[in-house]
Amino acid sequence: MTPRERDYVAALCAARAGLGLDVERPYLIENRLAAVARREGFGSVSELVRALRERGEERLVWAAVEACAPAHSSFFRDAEVFEALAGELQAAAEQGAALRVWSAACGAGQEVYSLAMLLDERGVEGVELFASDLSERRLEKAQAGIYSQFEVQQGLSARRLVRHFANGEDSFVLDPELRRRVRWRRLNLLEPATDLGAFDLVLCRYLLGALAPSARERVVGHLVAALRPGGRLVLGAEEAPPRACGLAPVAGAAGVFEIPAGVRAAA
Amino acid sequence: MKTCLVVDDSRVIRKVARRILEALGFQVAEAGDGADALNACRAEMPDAILLDWHMPVMSGPEFLRRLRREPGGADPRVIFCSAETELARIREALDDGADEFIMKPFDAEIVVGKLVAAGVA
Numbered sequence: 001m002t003p004r005e006r007d008y009v010a011a012l013c014a015a016r017a018g019l020g021l022d023v024e025r026p027y028l029i030e031n032r033l034a035a036v037a038r039r040e041g042f043g044s045v046s047e048l049v050r051a052l053r054e055r056g057e058e059r060l061v062w063a064a065v066e067a068c069a070p071a072h073s074s075f076f077r078d079a080e081v082f083e084a085l086a087g088e089l090q091a092a093a094e095q096g097a098a099l100r101v102w103s104a105a106c107g108a109g110q111e112v113y114s115l116a117m118l119l120d121e122r123g124v125e126g127v128e129l130f131a132s133d134l135s136e137r138r139l140e141k142a143q144a145g146i147y148s149q150f151e152v153q154q155g156l157s158a159r160r161l162v163r164h165f166a167n168g169e170d171s172f173v174l175d176p177e178l179r180r181r182v183r184w185r186r187l188n189l190l191e192p193a194t195d196l197g198a199f200d201l202v203l204c205r206y207l208l209g210a211l212a213p214s215a216r217e218r219v220v221g222h223l224v225a226a227l228r229p230g231g232r233l234v235l236g237a238e239e240a241p242p243r244a245c246g247l248a249p250v251a252g253a254a255g256v257f258e259i260p261a262g263v264r265a266a267a
Numbered sequence: 268m269k270t271c272l273v274v275d276d277s278r279v280i281r282k283v284a285r286r287i288l289e290a291l292g293f294q295v296a297e298a299g300d301g302a303d304a305l306n307a308c309r310a311e312m313p314d315a316i317l318l319d320w321h322m323p324v325m326s327g328p329e330f331l332r333r334l335r336r337e338p339g340g341a342d343p344r345v346i347f348c349s350a351e352t353e354l355a356r357i358r359e360a361l362d363d364g365a366d367e368f369i370m371k372p373f374d375a376e377i378v379v380g381k382l383v384a385a386g387v388a
Binding site for chain 1: 358
């Protein structure tokens, strides 16, 4: 992959999905695109990039952009965050509230399923779980709820594994009841999501660092627009939203933000 | 310093596990089967045990059942580390008193996660 090809791909990913690819580490970009090149029948990454330039084929463009989006996800990443969120949802649900949660940039679904498991274990009903990702392929994997041996050993306790999964063919398959609790949709967070309704909780964890600075504000703005009054945005434990988004951290909850009451009233 | 007993009939696995555990600050002892492991525990009960399933002389599950009946044998956190992937067998191991379960092959990240989940790291 030449520097020119690398820069072309980086510009494409920034324009389409707001991704800020690390051009100092071109091997990472090449590695991800190599899988796309193989799948699409190209002899090399350079051939793929040439096709991206010359064909302008949307399906191929998105296959490349989606492959470059952050992919790492694991069950119960920052376990204490999930326990706290499940506790809050349980308390609100017991007060009779109809609650809605959006896992944005959900990857292969480990995050939203972590919450689904906790709600199931606590017997909490009436929480609507919605999840979205840029990548069609990751959404398909998430919906299927099929995970490798390596994936189910990242963050998932053995007790939860035997409780919520069944053996598949060289894999582990999540309980169909839990899979049915989640609704899925492909969404590009760079675009406003106007028809989703309002959410009590929006999770978007460990994505901001992968975005170009100019895209961060736009993405967080779209997420905040989807919050109900009093709703909360949950980022990665050490992440913070751009200052211009006007969010305030929730005391004692790392990575959790809300719109300050005064700002809400003014709006 | 916390102690961990690695019980596996494979020297290679014991060596790999030792390297990971020592990097985490554990003092590591080794045993090649369940009977050796039981003797080691009677001499000094470790904080954690990384336990293979299929071994000569005494299997992992048999060792675990006997360990839990020993004085002080309820204390060590026992993490199975086995090629077993059948969830029914894993459930049995948990019911018999295992605290966690690692499916081989494993890496340092998985071992650390399971030690944390078992409350020993």
